[in-house]
Amino acid sequence: MISMAASSLEITLVGVSTVFHHRRRGDITAVKNLDLHIHPGEFLTLLGASGCGKTTTLRMIAGFQPPSSGQIRFGGEDVTHLAANQRDIGFVFQNYALFPHLSVFENVAYGLRVKRRSTSDIESSVAQGLRQVGLQGLGDRMISELSGGQQQRVALARAIAIKPRVLLFDEPLSNLDAQLRVQMRGEIARLQKELAITTVYVTHDQEEAMAISDRIAIMNEGQIVQIGKAEELYQRPVSPFVAGFLGNTNMIRGRVVAMQADRATLDIAGYRWTLVTTAPVKIGDMCDAVVRPEALVLTRDGDGLKGVVESRVYLGAKAEYLVRVGDQVFQVVQWNPVAGELFKAGQGVCVTLPAAGVQLLGAHISSDRSLD
Ligand SMILES: Nc1ncnc2c1ncn2[C@@H]1O[C@H](COP(=O)(O)OP(=O)(O)O)[C@@H](O)[C@H]1O
Ligand SMILES: [Mg+2]
Known part of the structure; x- marks a missing residue:
């Protein structure tokens, strides 16, 4: 197992913006004054809806798209104006971008030939790349003879064969079926850790992002709205947008009626809910509590909000x-529901609220507040 941890690189974007000029749509600022620091060897995912600027950001890191302003650094080196082929990046595209008329070997060898490596170096690097993605012995196949999953592996082998300083992925699994997607994402994560190459991965799939990333940057309208580990983003979203984007959520609105040390009591339509919180709220504030569907518990009767089941799946x-x-209307998830405990549509129930682990958002709490 090879490790390149010693050469892992940090990537820094400082105030990076990209403006596209459209004849009909006018100027579009695809990326807005973006600051991003990616740690050496880190697997960072840019997650966001279509059109939020993920691909543009990735293409700027690759050198395919010059920023309109700002600076990009690889380690201490300013690469803002460095050509893509001078940056030592491995790029895996959504559509694989393989040469269909070339063999698997020649596809993987492509970047090495461009770099004028020796024949023996090319042979050993291609063999190693194919082995790392589980395609050993398939060098003679034509691309057209491969399945979608195998083609994706060739694209991955091609990206790592040049031993890049940075690995970049743009929605690489979108064209695969669900089962293969889950398998491939596990392999990409494993390989990335093995190689310890700083990696930026783009996806719009929340689960994929949570499964493979060290950290996730959630993007909206050309900006990063929150960055952190999956559990930080899920448990402590800084805004309703992030809370709603990463997983399902309830926003339970209430007014703070009492404060005591690390506890706040909210009034929700007459019900008093006391919870542990460090949020900077004060008596009289209206708050939205971010409560995940799995954090609510349904009972026949008990201490909680009285409700009626509208539907059950x-x-x-x-x-x-x-x-x-x-x-x-609240979403509630009941895990491992034993038949006798299932509730029916129309049934009166009690919704028990969690006493801790809840993020409170108030109108006066800045939405870009840092978590640490
Ligand atoms: N080459 C381009 N020319 C003009 N507009 C572009 C170009 N690339 C992207 N855009 C626009 O920039 C915005 C962000 O696009 P993109 O970075 O591709 O988003 P994402 O990858 O998150 O879907 C979109 O409004 C898109 O239409
Ligand atoms: Mg894109």
């Missing part, structure tokens, strides 16, 4: 409910 390992409480 039974999925075996879990049941998903919509429960009406006054003028709000």
